[in-house]
C-alpha cells in the first residue's frame with residue numbers, strides 16, 4: 001500500500017536529541033493548520049465536522065480540536081467516555097456490535113447512536129425506549145453499506161464482498177428506518193474527493209425515497225481533506241448540493257486528516273550487524289509501535305532519508321518476531337548504535353495502536369509547537385503500565 005503523506009513540515013528542523021527514545025512528537029502548529037483547513041471546509045459547505053477518536057485521541061489537545069470542530073465520533077463506550085470527559089461538542093457513536101450492558105451509558109453520553117443493522121435497533125428497542133424515558137436525548141442512526149467498492153486494498157474497504165460493516169443497501173426497506181433519524185456510511189480510506197462523489201451517485205437513487213424522513217447523513221471518514229492536493233473546492237460544492245438536494249444536515253468524521261503529518265516517531269539504533277546486508281536493531285518495533293507497517297503493509301517515510309546511493313540498512317525492532325521489520329533505509333547520518341532517526345506521519349493510528357508485546361516499552365508522548373518551539377513531555381510510560389495490563 002502506498003502512503004500519500006510524509007511531508008516533514010517543521011520536523012525538518014527538529015533536533016531529535018531533545019526527546020527520549022522512543023517517542024512520539026506531535027506538532028501543535030501542524031494540528032492547528034489541519035484543523036483550520038477542516039473548519040474552513042465545514043464553514044463553506046455548511047456541514048458539521050467531527051474528529052474520529054479512533055485515529056487520534058491524544059486528549060491533551062482536545063481543547064484545540066474543540067475550538068475548531070463540532071465534536072468527535074467514537075467507536076464504543078470507552079471512546080465515548082473519553083469524549084465526554086475531555087472533548088467538547090457533539091458525540092456520535094457507531095459500533096458494529098453493541099453490548100446490552102454498555103448501551104445505556106452510550107445513550108447518555110452520545111448525541112447520535114449509530115447501529116450496524118436494523119436487527120440490532122429492533123433488539124435494543126426496549127433499552128432505547130427506557131433511555132428516552134430517563135430523559136436522555138439522542139438520535140438513532142443506521143450505518144448502511146453502499147455496496148460500492150472504491151478502495152485498492154480489500155482489508156481497508158468496508159464495501160469489499162461479505163463485509164460485516166453496514167447494512168447492505170440492497171436490503172434496505174422503509175420499515176428499517178422506523179425511529180431512525182440519520183443514515184451513516186463509511187467507505188473510504190485515505191481517498192480523494194472523486195470516490196466519495198461516485199459512491200453518492202450510486203447511492204442517491206436508492207436513498208432518495210427516504211430523504212423526507214431523514215434528518216442527517218453522515219459520510220464517515222477516509223477523506224484526505226488536509227492533504228495539500230485534495231480537491232477541497234469540489235468537496236465543498238458537492239456538500240452544499242447534497243444538503244440542498246436532501247434537506248439533511250451533513251456530517252463528515254475524518255480521523256487521519258486531523259493529524260495528517262502532525263507527528264513523528266523518534267527512535268535509536270541499538271545494534272548493527274551484517275547478514276547479507278547491514279541489519280540494525282532499533283528501539284522502535286514495527287509490531288509494537290507501528291503495526292500498520294506489517295498489517296497494511298506500508299513503508300513509513302523517514303525524516304531526512306538519504307537517496308545518494310549508499311547501501312541501505314534493514315531496520316527492525318527488538319521483539320522476537322522475525323517479521324518485526326520496518327524496512328530498508330539509508331539514515332541521514334551514520335547507522336551506528338546511538339544514532340537517532342524518525343519516521344514521518346505517525347500521529348494517527350500508530351499512537352492509538354501501540355502494544356507492549358515482548359515487554360517492549362511504549363514510546364513517550366511529547367507535544368512540540370513548531371511556531372513557538374515549546375516542547376513538553378506529556379506522558380512517559382512505566383513498567384507499571386505494562387505490568388498492570390496483564391494481571
Ligand SMILES: Cc1ncc(COP(=O)(O)O)c(C=O)c1O
Pocket residue numbers: 052054055073094186188189190220221222223253254255256257
Ligand atoms: C466509522 C468510521 N468513521 C470514521 C473513521 C475515520 O477514518 P479516517 O481516519 O480514515 O479518516 C473510520 C475509520 O476506520 C470509521 O470506521
